[in-house]
Amino acid sequence: MSDHGATFDTVEPGDDLPAITVELARDYVKAHATAIGMPFARFTDEEGAKREGLPGQITPGNMTLALLARELLAWAPGGRVLRLGTTFRGLALAGSTVQLLGTVTEKDDERRTVECDVWMETAEGDRCVIGTATVQLP
Amino acid sequence: MGFADIDRSVLGREYDRLTYPPITAEELITYARTLGVTDPIYLDEAAAKSGPHGGLVAFPTFVVKLRGGQHMPMEVAKEMTLGGFDAGKDIELGAPIRPGDVITATSAITELYEKTGRSGSMWFVVFRQHLVNQGGEMVANVDSRMMQRTRGAQEAAR
Numbered sequence: 001m002s003d004h005g006a007t008f009d010t011v012e013p014g015d016d017l018p019a020i021t022v023e024l025a026r027d028y029v030k031a032h033a034t035a036i037g038m039p040f041a042r043f044t045d046e047e048g049a050k051r052e053g054l055p056g057q058i059t060p061g062n063m064t065l066a067l068l069a070r071e072l073l074a075w076a077p078g079g080r081v082l083r084l085g086t087t088f089r090g091l092a093l094a095g096s097t098v099q100l101l102g103t104v105t106e107k108d109d110e111r112r113t114v115e116c117d118v119w120m121e122t123a124e125g126d127r128c129v130i131g132t133a134t135v136q137l138p
Numbered sequence: 139m140g141f142a143d144i145d146r147s148v149l150g151r152e153y154d155r156l157t158y159p160p161i162t163a164e165e166l167i168t169y170a171r172t173l174g175v176t177d178p179i180y181l182d183e184a185a186a187k188s189g190p191h192g193g194l195v196a197f198p199t200f201v202v203k204l205r206g207g208q209h210m211p212m213e214v215a216k217e218m219t220l221g222g223f224d225a226g227k228d229i230e231l232g233a234p235i236r237p238g239d240v241i242t243a244t245s246a247i248t249e250l251y252e253k254t255g256r257s258g259s260m261w262f263v264v265f266r267q268h269l270v271n272q273g274g275e276m277v278a279n280v281d282s283r284m285m286q287r288t289r290g291a292q293e294a295a296r
Contacts, residue, residue, distance in 0.1 A: 078189075
């Protein structure tokens with residue numbers, strides 16, 4: 001990886017993406033949920049989420065997907081995410097701190113793309129969101 | 139009536155089409171800012187001019203905001219009354235979205251299947267939003283996977 005981020009010539013399968021720690025502050029989750037047109041109680045209000053039977057305010061799946069894209073583009077500024085697929089396996093609770101992690105799994109010389117595994121991990125080590133991505137690197 | 143009884147002719151049938159008003163720079167910037175993005179190509183129109191796209195573009199996952207008008211066809215919606223869960227999302231990205239773009243979203247169900255896990259039987263429905271811009275270029279395919287436990291599994295869990 002260069003000083004300016006990952007480039008196709010500098011990455012190899014097996015490389016880890018730098019871990020990013022994200023505090024899922026309640027106001028942060030609420031603001032983004034509202035911006036994406038999902039201002040539902042489960043995403044914006046602790047008590048409202050509990051009334052729905054949840055342990056507390058949760059992060060929208062769409063926001064966890066976006067955070068994984070943010071991780072990829074922070075690693076490779078100027079790159080293009082061509083595909084990102086995720087499975088929401090568990091709850092990302094608002095008010096908690098998570099880590100965004102990833103690793104390069106394949107490299108395509110012709111398309112100048114890489115395949116990556118990416119995931120969001122809770123403080124307890126649970127992978128609450130897992131995914132794969134195709135990224136075209138500069 | 140249950141998921142198993144849904145007429146499979148629903149698969150692939152367009153059930154919603156919505157053309158959005160022109161995308162504004164403000165909504166692209168709000169999306170990126172509230173997510174915590176710091177790269178100016180998603181935040182600053184002037185700075186973005188010297189970036190790789192020659193101007194401001196949407197952060198890639200902005201496309202999930204464009205969910206169309208009707209979330210799902212009625213025959214599926216009525217089976218989701220017990221409360222479904224968002225099980226995952228796959229996005230395939232094409233042309234970047236720029237301010238002024240007029241995006242049309244068409245929606246169809248692409249998969250409907252049952253799986254049995256530790257907590258019993260579950261149904262999965264995959265909805266696809268196909269997004270194109272005013273020039274007919276593919277902007278994105280967004281596949282959303284909703285999971286619904288069957289009534290039997292829900293009752294057993296109580």
